[in-house]
Amino acid sequence: MKKILVLHSWGMGDLILATPMLKSLKESGYKVDLAVFGGFAKVILKNNYFIDKIYELKSYKELIKFFMKYDYLVATAGTNPKKIKFLGKMLMIKKIFSMEQKRDIHRIDMNLEIVKPLLNTIDKEPYIYIKNYKDYIKKDVKNVGFAVGSGFKQKFKRWDKEKYRELINKIDGNKLVFIGNNENELEEFFKDLDVTIIKDSLENVIGTIANLDLLIGNDNGLMHIGYATNINTITIFGMTNEKETGGYRKNNESIFLNMDCRPCFDPSTDKLVCDRYDCLKNLESEKVWKICQKYL
Structure with a gap:
């Protein structure tokens, strides 16, 4: 099974828009790990079925732990392709998938376009973990x-x-x-x-x-x-x-x-x-x- 490292360098909202791509990669038969900058990924992706490991990073220096461990490197939409190409070479990753954001193309579709050559199934529905929590909610009013x-x-x-x-x-x-x-x-x-x-x-x-x-x-x-x-x-x-x-x-x-x-x-x-x-x-x-x- 081919191993993919998905790098997400943007915020929480953009990660939600990347989940259809992450799901589609998993459903197409790949082992998918996610590296993200920030402390939100493990909350919004809790109990997901499509990511094997989530790495929450503080700096690009930590990427060295992925040296020669993956077949493919994927960068989520909005990431500079030149930066990803450099990182891929540094990490000795065989193939890199990255694109500049196209004008007026939704991020969900843009993320799927980036990995299109890898997909044999597409799932466009975003994922988010929802806790049953109603402490602030009131009945009988909007x-x-x-x-x-x-x-x-x-x-x-x-x-x-x-x-x-x-x-x-x-x-x-x-x-x-x-x-x-x-x-x-x-x-x-x-x-x-x-x-x-x-x-x-x-x-x-x-x-x-x-x-x-x-x-x-x-x-x-x-x-x-x-x-x-x-x-x-x-x-x-x-x-x-x-x-x-x-x-x-x-x-x-x-x-x-x-x-x-x-x-x-x-x-x-x-x-x-x-x-x-x-x-x-x-x-x-x-x-x-x-x-x-x-x-x-």
């Missing part, structure tokens, strides 16, 4: 979540918190605001509203999201959890491309302004063309509210 952050390194993805405040005040029900560990300023801003602030373990957050009636948020990892758990979502896009990283179900709505300059985010470099962010600044809460009413 449970609505707000993913207001975007991580410390990608603050440019955030819709104006004042507009989130306007939207939250329009919505009735049990309102949950999800805050990351490095987003204390957002916690301070929202804590005086009629909401429950959630700063919990990733496993409990996933379990909570899976029980929501609606999740509204920026283009971030929590929205990808929403897509994977098949709940109603409304994702606010600015400079990132909804065709590449947006929802893939009928109940996943993408909202954005039609501007000639967007999307301008380059996923291979994490760079933007502009610093004005008009694509987010000019999106009013009323436009988001109108879509919310479909699910409330």
Whole structure:
């Protein structure tokens, strides 16, 4: 059985979008190991059947442990192919599978395209481990979540918190605001509203999201959890491309302004063309509210 090392150097949301490719490789008869930077993989992939070993790395230096141990090296979509080619040669891996992200091609399809020569079966359904967890969920009301952050390194993805405040005040029900560990300023801003602030373990957050009636948020990892758990979502896009990283179900709505300059985010470099962010600044809460009413 051929052994494949899949290298994922991006975040949690992108890893969820890579799970159809991981499943398809396993179902096509390969032994699949995953190397990922960060501490989220073993949570979202708990109890999976398609990965033999998960390695959560802190630096590229740790890749040396894979020297001459694999037949193929696969890099998930968005990774620079030149970097992967260099790593593959360094690790003495026979064949390398990597591609630049193609414009307007969804990450699920892009990941499958990368390994197309290896596949004899394709499974497009993402995987995520869902814990049965309802501590924050209330009966007989709508449970609505707000993913207001975007991580410390990608603050440019955030819709104006004042507009989130306007939207939250329009919505009735049990309102949950999800805050990351490095987003204390957002916690301070929202804590005086009629909401429950959630700063919990990733496993409990996933379990909570899976029980929501609606999740509204920026283009971030929590929205990808929403897509994977098949709940109603409304994702606010600015400079990132909804065709590449947006929802893939009928109940996943993408909202954005039609501007000639967007999307301008380059996923291979994490760079933007502009610093004005008009694509987010000019999106009013009323436009988001109108879509919310479909699910409330």
